[in-house]
Amino acid sequence: MASKIALKPKGKSGKGSKGSEEKSTxxxxxxxxxxxxxxxxxxxxxxxxxxxxxxxxxxxxxPQLYQLLSPV
Structure with a gap:
């Protein structure tokens, strides 16, 4: 049920491109x-x-606790 944060950028891009760093951030x-x-x-x-x-x-x-919890 826990979500995982992916640190690698997804998609097709060249290595070392500045756009991929911004996109991953x-x-x-x-x-x-x-x-x-x-x-x-x-x-x-x-x-x-x-x-x-x-x-x-x-x-x-x-007030007492029962006074706070009672509907009356």
Missing amino acids: VQCLKEWSTWAVKKAKVVTHYGFIPLVIIIGMNSEPK
Whole structure:
């Protein structure tokens, strides 16, 4: 399930051409940003409710945990 970052440029190009270096850098940047956004989505998904509970527990007046979790 983990994505792998390819360090070699894909496609037909001559060795040592400057365009392939730029293209590989841009491609690596795109892959890294996609990976980072996916990880940020997971962290946000699983971290939002605990964050709300922690903020609620540190507010005044201090509620009990069951008061924060109860729907009433």
